[in-house]
Amino acid sequence: MRRIRFLPVPDPPGAPTGQTDVMLSISDLSKRYGEIVAVDSVSLSVPRGRIVGFVGPNGAGKSTTMRSIFGLVEPDHGSITWDGAPVGPAALARFGYMPEQRGLYPKMKILDQVAFFAELKGVDRATARRRAAEILASLDLADRSAEPLEKLSHGNQQRVQLAVSLATDPELLVLDEPFNGLDPVAVNTLQRALRERVEVGAGVLFSSHQLDLVERVCDELVIIVRGRVRAAGTVTDVRRSAGRHHLTVEVDRPTAPLGDVVTGTLVSSTTRSVVVAVDDDTELDRVLAQARSVGTVTRFEYDLPSLQDAFTAIAGADLAAEVAA
Amino acid sequence: MSGPTGTISSGRAVRLIARRELQARLLSKAFLVSLAVTIAIVFGAFGIGALIGDSDPVRIGLVGAQPPQAAANVEAIAELQDTEVELTELDSRDDAEAAIDTGEIDAAIVDGAELVMRETDDALVALVTPAWQQAALVEGMAVAGLDDDGVEAALTAAVPLRIVELDADPDSDAKEAVAFASVILLFVSIQIAGAYIMMGVFEEKSTKVVELVLSSIRARDLLAGKIVGVGVIGVVQVVALAGSALIAASVFGSGALPVLSFSLIGTAIVWFLLGYLLYGAIFAAGASLAPRQEDAQSTLGPVSVVLMLSYFGAIFSASDPESVASRIISWLPITAPFTMPGRMASGDALWWEVVGSMALTAAAAAVVLLLAERIYVRSIIHTDRKLGWREAWSMRS
Numbered sequence: 173m174r175r176i177r178f179l180p181v182p183d184p185p186g187a188p189t190g191q192t193d194v195m196l197s198i199s200d201l202s203k204r205y206g207e208i209v210a211v212d213s214v215s216l217s218v219p220r221g222r223i224v225g226f227v228g229p230n231g232a233g234k235s236t237t238m239r240s241i242f243g244l245v246e247p248d249h250g251s252i253t254w255d256g257a258p259v260g261p262a263a264l265a266r267f268g269y270m271p272e273q274r275g276l277y278p279k280m281k282i283l284d285q286v287a288f289f290a291e292l293k294g295v296d297r298a299t300a301r302r303r304a305a306e307i308l309a310s311l312d313l314a315d316r317s318a319e320p321l322e323k324l325s326h327g328n329q330q331r332v333q334l335a336v337s338l339a340t341d342p343e344l345l346v347l348d349e350p351f352n353g354l355d356p357v358a359v360n361t362l363q364r365a366l367r368e369r370v371e372v373g374a375g376v377l378f379s380s381h382q383l384d385l386v387e388r389v390c391d392e393l394v395i396i397v398r399g400r401v402r403a404a405g406t407v408t409d410v411r412r413s414a415g416r417h418h419l420t421v422e423v424d425r426p427t428a429p430l431g432d433v434v435t436g437t438l439v440s441s442t443t444r445s446v447v448v449a450v451d452d453d454t455e456l457d458r459v460l461a462q463a464r465s466v467g468t469v470t471r472f473e474y475d476l477p478s479l480q481d482a483f484t485a486i487a488g489a490d491l492a493a494e495v496a497a
Numbered sequence: 498m499s500g501p502t503g504t505i506s507s508g509r510a511v512r513l514i515a516r517r518e519l520q521a522r523l524l525s526k527a528f529l530v531s532l533a534v535t536i537a538i539v540f541g542a543f544g545i546g547a548l549i550g551d552s553d554p555v556r557i558g559l560v561g562a563q564p565p566q567a568a569a570n571v572e573a574i575a576e577l578q579d580t581e582v583e584l585t586e587l588d589s590r591d592d593a594e595a596a597i598d599t600g601e602i603d604a605a606i607v608d609g610a611e612l613v614m615r616e617t618d619d620a621l622v623a624l625v626t627p628a629w630q631q632a633a634l635v636e637g638m639a640v641a642g643l644d645d646d647g648v649e650a651a652l653t654a655a656v657p658l659r660i661v662e663l664d665a666d667p668d669s670d671a672k673e674a675v676a677f678a679s680v681i682l683l684f685v686s687i688q689i690a691g692a693y694i695m696m697g698v699f700e701e702k703s704t705k706v707v708e709l710v711l712s713s714i715r716a717r718d719l720l721a722g723k724i725v726g727v728g729v730i731g732v733v734q735v736v737a738l739a740g741s742a743l744i745a746a747s748v749f750g751s752g753a754l755p756v757l758s759f760s761l762i763g764t765a766i767v768w769f770l771l772g773y774l775l776y777g778a779i780f781a782a783g784a785s786l787a788p789r790q791e792d793a794q795s796t797l798g799p800v801s802v803v804l805m806l807s808y809f810g811a812i813f814s815a816s817d818p819e820s821v822a823s824r825i826i827s828w829l830p831i832t833a834p835f836t837m838p839g840r841m842a843s844g845d846a847l848w849w850e851v852v853g854s855m856a857l858t859a860a861a862a863a864v865v866l867l868l869a870e871r872i873y874v875r876s877i878i879h880t881d882r883k884l885g886w887r888e889a890w891s892m893r894s
Contacts, residue, residue, distance in 0.1 A: 242712040244878055265505060269712040273880060275705030280521065291513050292713040294505040336709065 193219045195375045196241070196344055201250030203236055210236040211247070212399040218344060218375040223366055225390030226379040229487070233399040234379040235272045238348050242269055254344070265294045268342030272349050272379075274333050276321050282332050283308060283317035290339045300339070307335045311361070327358060338365065345369055347378040351385050363389050387479050397487045407479060414482030416449040419456075421463050422471035433462040439481070445471070507721075510714040514722020515729070522693060522730050532734065536741045543745035554581035555621060558593045558605035564632030567609065571628035582624070609633070673815075675761075676842035680815040682738055683765060684808055684835040687772040690731035694777040695797065697723050698784035698877070705880050716874040724777055728770065735769045736762070764851070765838055771855065772834025774862040776804070778869035785873040785889075792883040803831060811835040818843040828854050830861035 196218040203211040211233040218224050226234050239245040241252055242264065254263035276285055286304035291297060308317050311331045321329060330353065337345060345366070351359055366376050366389065380386050386393055387407055395403040395410065403410045421434050422445040431441060436448030450459075456474060463469050477485065505513075522528050555575065559568075568584055575582040585602060587593045590613075593605035597615055604614035604621055609632075612625055638648050701707040701719075710719055739762040783797040814823040814836040827836040827846070833854045840846040876889035884892075 239708075244708060244711060261505065264713060267712070269709065271705065271708040271712070273705040273708055275708060277517075277521070277700075277706055278704060279525075280517075284520075288513070288517055289709065289713070292505060292510065292710065294509075 193221075195220050195255060196377065197251075197253045197256075198237065198241070199251045199253075201237060201240060201247050201252070203233075203240065203245060203247045209399050211240075214250070214396065214399070214401050216377075216394045216401060216404060218377045219392075220375055221370050221373050222391045223370055223376040223378070223389060225386035225393040226377060226396065227381065227383065227386050227393055227483075228379075228396035229381060232396045234396060235348055237396070238346050238377070238379060239271075241346055242267070265340075266343040268337035268340060268345045270333055270337045270345075270347040270350055272352075274330070276329070276332060276336065278322040279320050281318050281320055282313065282324070282335075285321060286332065286335045286339050289336045293340045295340055303339050303341070304335070307339045308332075310365075311335055326353070327355065330354065330358070331361075334362065334365065338369070341372075341374075342369075343374050345374060345376045345378075347376070349380060350378050351380055351382065359385070383479050383483060395483065395486055402486045403482075408476065410486075411476040411479055411482045414477045414485040416451060416477075417474055418447055418477050418481070419450045419454070419459065420447045420471060420473040420475075421445065421459070421469065423463055423467040424470050426467040428466045430463070430466070433466055434459055449477075450474075505714060507715070507718050510718040511722040511725060514710075514714075514719055515726035518697060518723055518726025519729060522727070523733070528730070532737060535734075535738060539738060539741045540745045540748075543742070543749045554583045555604075555624060556583045556585065556602040557625065558585050558587040558596055558602040560587050560590055560593050560605055561608035563606065563609045564629065564636050566635050567606075567629050567632035570631050571625060574624055574628050580624070672843045676818060676839040677815040678742070679761075679765060679842045680811045680835045680839040682735070682742075683768055683772065683838055684811055686731055686735050686738070686769055687776055687834060688804065689734065690727055690769075690773045691776040691780045693727045693730065694723060695780040695784040697727065698781050698873075699787065702785065702788055702877060702880055707877055708880065711878060716877050717870060719877075720781060720870060720873050723781070724774070727777065728773060731769060731773050732766055735766055739765055761838075761842060764841065767855065768834045768838050771858045771862055775830060775834070775858065775865055776800075778862070778866045782869035782872040782876075782886075782889075785877040786884045786886065788880050788883060796883070796886070807832040807835070811839065815839045815843075818845045824850075828857065830854075830858040833858045 194217045198217065199215050201211055201214045202209070214233065214237055216224070216226070216237075226237070228234055236245055240247050241259065243259070252259050254266075257263070280288070283301070283304050286308060287297070287300040290300035290303055295303065305314070305317065308314055311334065313328060313331055313335070316324060316328065321332060324332065334350070337347065347366075350362055354362060366378070370376055370391075378390070390407070392406050393404070393410060394401055403413050405413070416437070418439060419434065419436060421430060423430060424444065426444060430444070430446040431438065434446050434448055436450040436454070439447040439449055441447065460469065460472055463472070476482075557571070571582055571584070585596075587596065587605065590605075590607050593602070593607065593613060596602045597605060597613065603618070604612060604625070606612055606625065606629065609629060612622070614621065635648055635652065638651060639645075643651065698720075701710065707719070743762070779800050780797065783800055786792070786796045810826045810832050814820075814826050814832075817823060818840045823836065823840065826832045827840050827850070837846060837851060837854050841851060872886065872889045875892040876884045
C-alpha cells in the first residue's frame with residue numbers, strides 16, 4: 173500500500189474545534205472508478221473525544237472514504253493525516269476498523285481471533301490475549317471464547333467484529349455502518365461502547381444511512397451526497413444550515429383555516445395544525461395572538477428544522493427518502 | 498491516552514500470519530487424519546510387499562520308495578532358488594491325490610517315478626525333476642559298479658554353469674520402485690500444499706476477512722506469511738511420509754532400504770520447496786482473482802492443465818528415466834521438482850544435472866513469485882468481483 177500524498181490544504185469544513193484537537197484529517201480526497209466519481213473533494217476531520225457521524229444514501233462515497241483511511245483504496249487526489257502527519261504504519265496501529273463487508277475467520281476460535289488481530293496491530297501476545305478476554309467479557313461473550321466463530325449466531329458474530337475493532341484500545345475507531353443489522357439492545361450496547369471510547373479521548377468516525385440513530389449517537393455529523401460533502405458540523409449546525417426556523421401551530425377546532433392566520437412558507441398542514449418556515453424577524457407574539465383568534469392553541473413551537481427536514485433540503489426529496497428514519 | 502499498541506514490522510507480520518496458518522491447518526482434524534491415513538498407507542504398502550515376498554513353502558508328498566539322495570537334493574535345489582520345500586510321507590497314491598485335492602500338498606511323487614499334481618506348475622517341475630534325475634543317476638552309477646569315491650568324483654565334476662552378469666545391479670527393482678514413489682510423493686505433496694495456499698487465499702477473500710487483515714498489514718506480508726506457514730506444513734508432510742517409508746522399509750526388511758537414504762530425503766525436501774514456491778505462487782495469484790468458488794475454478798483451470806500434463810510427464814519419466822524425453826522433462830522448471838528426484842533415485846542423474854536443474858527451478862520460482870506477488874497485491878482487496886489475469890496485472894496497487 174503506497175502512502176497517500178500529503179498536500180497542504182486549507183482547514184476542512186466541519187472542523188469546529190482548534191487544529192490541535194483534530195486527530196484525523198481528510199483533505200480534498202477524490203477517487204474515481206472509470207467514469208464514476210466515488211468521492212469528490214471530500215474533507216472532514218475527527219477531533220479527539222468526539223463521535224462523528226458520516227451520513228448519506230447508499231453509494232454516496234462513505235465506504236470509499238473510510239477505506240482510504242486504511243490504504244485499502246488509493247485515492248486519486250487528497251491527503252489523510254493523523255496528528256498532522258500522513259497516515260503510516262504507526263498510525264494504523266492506533267486505529268480500530270469495522271469494515272462494511274464484515275468478515276472474520278469462520279473456523280478460528282473467537283478469543284484466538286480477537287487476540288490475533290490485536291497482535292497484527294503490534295500488541296504483544298500476552299497483552300493481546302488478556303485484552304481479548306476482557307473485551308469479550310464486556311460484550312457478554314466470555315463463555316463462548318473457545319468456540320469457533322461459525323458456531324455463533326449472526327448477532328454474536330457482529331459483537332466479535334466489534335470486539336476486534338475495540339481490542340487494541342484504539343485512538344481512532346472507524347466503523348462502517350456499525351448499526352446495520354443490530355437489534356435495539358445491541359444498538360444500545362454499541363452506543364455505550366462508543367461513548368466509553370470517546371470519554372477516554374478517542375475519536376470515532378461511523379457511517380450510517382439512518383438519520384435517527386446518527387442524531388442520537390453523534391456529536392458531529394458530515395452529510396455526503398453523490399461523493400460530495402454537503403453539510404458538516406454539530407446536529408444543530410446542520411439543522412440551522414438548512415435555512416429558516418420552522419413554526420408549528422396546533423389549534424383545537426379552528427374557526428378559520430390556519431393558513432390564513434399563520435403566515436410563512438408552508439411546509440405542511442392538516443385541518444388543525446400547520447408548519448411554516450418563517451424569517452428570523454418574525455414577531456411570534458403577533459402570530460400567537462392571531463392563532464388564538466381562531467381557537468384554543470394547543471401547541472406553539474418555534475424551532476430549527478428537524479434533521480430529516482434539513483436533510484431533505486440538502487439532498488433533495490428523492491435521496492432523503494433513502495435515509496428516512 | 499495510549500493503547501497497548503506499537504508498530505508492526507514486516508517480519509513480525511509474516512511470522513504472525515505464518516503462525517496462524519500453521520495453527521489453523523496443522524491442528525485441524527482434517528490434516529491430522531489425512532496425515533495418519535497416508536502414513537498408514539505407506540506402512541501398508543511395505544507390509545503387503547513383505548507378505549508377497551515371503552512365498553509359501555512348496556509342499557511335496559512322498560509315496561512309496563524314493564531314491565536315497567532325492568530328499569537331500571530337492572532341499573539343496575530349493576535353497577539355490579531361494580524357496581522352501583516341505584516333504585511329507587504318505588501311505589498311498591489315493592491319500593496323496595486326496596491331499597492335493599484339499600490343498601494340503603502341492604504335488605506328490607509316487608514310487609520315485611511319477612510327479613502328480615493338479616496341473617503343471619513349471620516352477621515345481623524345475624525344482625523336483627533335477628533332484629530325482631540326479632538321485633537316479635547316482636543310484637545308476639552305483640549299480641554300474643562305481644564305488645562311493647567314484648560317484649563323488651563324478652558328482653563334483655558335474656557342477657552347474659557359473660553365471661556371469663554384465664552390468665549387475667542387485668537393487669535395480671528397488672531403485673525403480675523408489676524412483677516411482679519419489680515422483681508420486683513430490684507431485685502429491687506439492688499439489689496438496691498448493692491447494693492449501695489456494696484455499697487459504699480464497700477463504701480470506703470470500704469471507705472478506707482480508708479487508709480487516711489489510712487494514713493492519715501489507716498485502717505482500719500476508720502473502721509471504723501464508724507461503725511460509727503452508728511451506729512448513731508441506732515440509733512436515735514430506736518428512737513424515739519419507740520418514741515413515743524409511744522406517745517401514747527397515748521394519749519389514751524391504752529391498753528398497755539400500756536405495757532410501759537421508760540424503761535422498763534431504764534433496765526431496767529441497768525439491769518440494771522449489772516446486773511448492775513455483776506452484777504455490779501461481780495458485781495464490783489465481784485464487785486472489787476470484788471472489789467465489791466457481792470463479793476460482795475458471796481462473797485456475799489453465800494452471801491445473803499444466804499440472805496434469807507435468808504429472809503424466811513425471812509418470813512417464815519414472816518408468817523410463819533414461820530416455821531423452823525424461824532428461825528434457827527433468828530440466829524444465831515446471832516438471833523438474835518431481836522428475837529429477839525420480840532420475841536421482843534410479844541413479845541415472847549426474848550431480849551437475851541435479852545442481853543445474855535445481856538452480857534453474859529456483860530462478861524460475863523467484864521470477865514467478867515476483868509476478869504472482871504483483872497480481873496478488875493488486876487483486877486481493879477487490880472482494881466484490883472477479884478479475885482477469887491481465888486486468889489485475891495492469892491495475893494500480
